[in-house]
Amino acid sequence: xxxxxxxxxRWIDARLPVTEFTRKHLTEYYAPKNFNFWYYFGSLxxxxxxxQLMSGIWLAMNYVPTDTQAFASVEYIMRDVPYGDIxxxxxxxxxxxxxxxxxxxxxxxIIYGSYREPRELIWILGVAIFLCLMAEAFFGYLxxxxxxxxxxxxxxxxxxxxxxxxxxxxxxxxxxxxxxxGATLNRFFALHVVALPFVLVGLVIIHxxxxxxxxSNNPDGIEIKAQKNAEGIxxxxxxxxxxxxxxxxxxxxxxxIAFCAVLFFMPEMGGxxxxxxNYVPADSLVTPEHIAPVWYMTPFYSxxxxxxxxxxxxxxxxxxxxxxxxxxxxxxxxxxxxxxxxVLYKSFLAMxxxxxxxxxxxxxxxxxxxxxxxxxAFTVGYFAFFVLMPFYxxxxxxxxxxxxxxx
Amino acid sequence: xxxxxxxxxxxxxSTLGWGQLAGASEGSQFIYKMPELNQRxxxxxxxxxxxxxxxxxxxxxxxxLRYQQMAEGIGLVDDQGKVxxxxxxxxxxxxxxxxxxxxxxSMLPADGKSWFxxxxxxxxxxxxxxGPEWVYNYLLSFYADPxxxxxxxxxxxxxxxxxxxxxxxxxxQMPIKEIVGHDPDQRPIEAIVGFDLVVPGELTPxxxxxxxYDLVNFxxxxxxxxxxxxxxxxxxxLLFLVIFTVFAYLLKREYWKDVD
Numbered sequence: 001x002x003x004x005x006x007x008x009x010r011w012i013d014a015r016l017p018v019t020e021f022t023r024k025h026l027t028e029y030y031a032p033k034n035f036n037f038w039y040y041f042g043s044l045x046x047x048x049x050x051x052q053l054m055s056g057i058w059l060a061m062n063y064v065p066t067d068t069q070a071f072a073s074v075e076y077i078m079r080d081v082p083y084g085d086i087x088x089x090x091x092x093x094x095x096x097x098x099x100x101x102x103x104x105x106x107x108x109x110i111i112y113g114s115y116r117e118p119r120e121l122i123w124i125l126g127v128a129i130f131l132c133l134m135a136e137a138f139f140g141y142l143x144x145x146x147x148x149x150x151x152x153x154x155x156x157x158x159x160x161x162x163x164x165x166x167x168x169x170x171x172x173x174x175x176x177x178x179x180x181x182g183a184t185l186n187r188f189f190a191l192h193v194v195a196l197p198f199v200l201v202g203l204v205i206i207h208x209x210x211x212x213x214x215x216s217n218n219p220d221g222i223e224i225k226a227q228k229n230a231e232g233i234x235x236x237x238x239x240x241x242x243x244x245x246x247x248x249x250x251x252x253x254x255x256x257i258a259f260c261a262v263l264f265f266m267p268e269m270g271g272x273x274x275x276x277x278n279y280v281p282a283d284s285l286v287t288p289e290h291i292a293p294v295w296y297m298t299p300f301y302s303x304x305x306x307x308x309x310x311x312x313x314x315x316x317x318x319x320x321x322x323x324x325x326x327x328x329x330x331x332x333x334x335x336x337x338x339x340x341x342x343v344l345y346k347s348f349l350a351m352x353x354x355x356x357x358x359x360x361x362x363x364x365x366x367x368x369x370x371x372x373x374x375x376x377a378f379t380v381g382y383f384a385f386f387v388l389m390p391f392y393x394x395x396x397x398x399x400x401x402x403x404x405x406x407x
Numbered sequence: 408x409x410x411x412x413x414x415x416x417x418x419x420x421s422t423l424g425w426g427q428l429a430g431a432s433e434g435s436q437f438i439y440k441m442p443e444l445n446q447r448x449x450x451x452x453x454x455x456x457x458x459x460x461x462x463x464x465x466x467x468x469x470x471x472l473r474y475q476q477m478a479e480g481i482g483l484v485d486d487q488g489k490v491x492x493x494x495x496x497x498x499x500x501x502x503x504x505x506x507x508x509x510x511x512x513s514m515l516p517a518d519g520k521s522w523f524x525x526x527x528x529x530x531x532x533x534x535x536x537x538g539p540e541w542v543y544n545y546l547l548s549f550y551a552d553p554x555x556x557x558x559x560x561x562x563x564x565x566x567x568x569x570x571x572x573x574x575x576x577x578x579x580q581m582p583i584k585e586i587v588g589h590d591p592d593q594r595p596i597e598a599i600v601g602f603d604l605v606v607p608g609e610l611t612p613x614x615x616x617x618x619x620y621d622l623v624n625f626x627x628x629x630x631x632x633x634x635x636x637x638x639x640x641x642x643x644x645l646l647f648l649v650i651f652t653v654f655a656y657l658l659k660r661e662y663w664k665d666v667d
Contacts, residue, residue, distance in 0.1 A: 033667075072471065075532075080473075085631075085637055086637060086640070243666065246655075246659045246662050247659050249658070249659070250652065250655040250656050250659045252655075253655045257649065260645055261645060264637055264638060264640065264644065277536070279532040279630075280532075280536055
């Protein structure tokens with residue numbers, strides 16, 4: 001039996017380097033042994049991507065992307081398709097789970113300095129994935145063709161109209177019509193189901209390839225490749241398979257318990273995962289009382305709304321995302337990980353977290369003059385974390401970094 | 408490990424709590440407190456279906472629900488689990504529709520618009536849009552108002568286009584108003600805090616409230632007919648996942664004994 005298998009693998013390996021790939025990226029790929037709780041979210045992101053792809057494919061088998069039938073086809077899936085309700089809730093819960101997991105994954109990158117040299121490109125690719133994810137979620141949200149779908153799309157596509165000279169034409173080009181209509185629905189369907197999934201999967205592959213080229217960072221922010229044994233294996237490294245495959249399997253179990261608890265018992269999550277106005281079919285003649293994006297877009301929507309001028313607001317929202325790209329070059333600290341940083345950095349980080357959460361909360365609320373002031377303050381705080389980083393990271397009093405990893 | 412475990416538990420608990428909190432803090436205080444809905448109470452669902460067909464289906468559709476699905480969900484099935492066609496047709500189907508058809512009102516949408524001044528909404532998802540508590544209070548809050556075209560108004564939905572269809576069973580009630588505050592010009596702001604039954608109906612107020620509970624229970628079922636089946640599957644899935652995760656942890660611990 002074993003001889004037959006070896007023979008089979010020799011045949012495959014002569015034509016496709018499967019065994020070599022397995023060694024290079026799993027069994028002889030060495031990761032730091034001190035990964036903690038924050039390190040589950042990368043593999044969980046990959047899991048949720050697969051959940052979205054699979055549930056999306058089965059939903060697309062019964063969904064109809066026309067303005068007259070989209071809403072009814074979703075209810076058809078919920079009622080007439082066997083287990084269609086579970087499929088639909090998998091996709092909506094998965095969408096919110098994706099952002100929870102990705103935000104935590106990004107936060108890990110920030111606190112441990114995983115964006116620092118030589119990992120700048122991994123970070124940049126990650127931010128690109130994040131932007132594609134926002135676009136994917138935005139296109140997908142139009143598909144149920146509810147009131148919030150329609151009016152949310154109307155608001156966000158109208159932002160492009162604010163761009164001078166090309167604005168109006170660009171807005172019409174994106175919408176496929178002079179207003180959000182069936183034409184918009186059709187093209188957003190194509191982008192959501194075909195174009196962006198391809199781009200996302202491609203970006204994830206090169207994100208992982210870039211990671212494997214330099215190896216993972218770790219909670220202490222020290223380079224394990226600096227200390228290798230006689231065989232050239234990092235002393236603080238352990239093979240990804242079986243150690244991290246088995247650990248991530250446990251992480252997957254815990255995640256799926258939370259995911260399935262929501263999916264089966266509270267998929268609407270009080271109106272945060274599935275918004276109540278979206279159960280009303282889209283009506284271009286009736287504006288909902290309160291148009292708000294889904295919770296994961298609220299921080300950036302808040303920044304947009306905080307500035308009274310439309311074009312400057314759009315520019316600020318764009319800047320709040322674009323500034324993420326240059327983070328590797330803003331950090332001038334000699335240390336990578338928050339564990340060895342001083343009070344100055346930790347204060348700025350705490351302020352950033354408060355501002356981000358505050359912006360997120362305000363983004364879902366109807367605007368009032370007092371709330372607008374808070375949004376403006378939080379926007380300043382958000383940008384201050386990045387813009388002032390070259391200065392406070394240089395002045396920050398850091399602690400000495402150990403040579404060996406700690407637990 | 409301990410710190411991260413605490414974090415996980417805290418996150419899970421606060422996520423669950425948040426969902427409940429967000430759902431509960433919807434809008435203003437309602438006059439009537441609705442008892443907990445229960446899709447398992449088939450008798451209640453059947454009464455609710457009866458009230459819907461008698462008082463609502465003349466104008467309102469349940470366009471995403473089929474007669475067959477309704478019958479299965481409200482328990483109009485025999486011992487073999489087969490839908491009792493004859494009972495359904497005799498009691499709950501007033502049109503020439505077939506079992507597999509969607510529940511569509513015989514009133515034409517254009518007529519509805521011209522008679523009531525606005526489009527008559529489909530009610531399949533109404534309890535998901537407004538929340539069941541809102542619908543319950545709406546149904547109980549019609550009162551006499553000579554200024555309105557139909558002679559009735561509603562405390563929950565001011566100047567609603569829908570007439571009071573329950574006068575025969577509820578009777579006619581007048582609003583009890585209270586001053587709750589003043590506007591910037593010092594004019595008093597009134598709110599309706601209760602009702603006075605001036606003409607009794609066939610049912611006592613308690614019986615009518617019970618009937619409306621049944622109706623909302625039924626509408627809530629119409630909005631999510633697969634809920635019970637989904638929760639049944641959910642229990643099995645979660646049970647499996649808990650056992651799986653325990654074994655996954657033990658396996659991880661065994662492998663990681665090699666690592667210092």
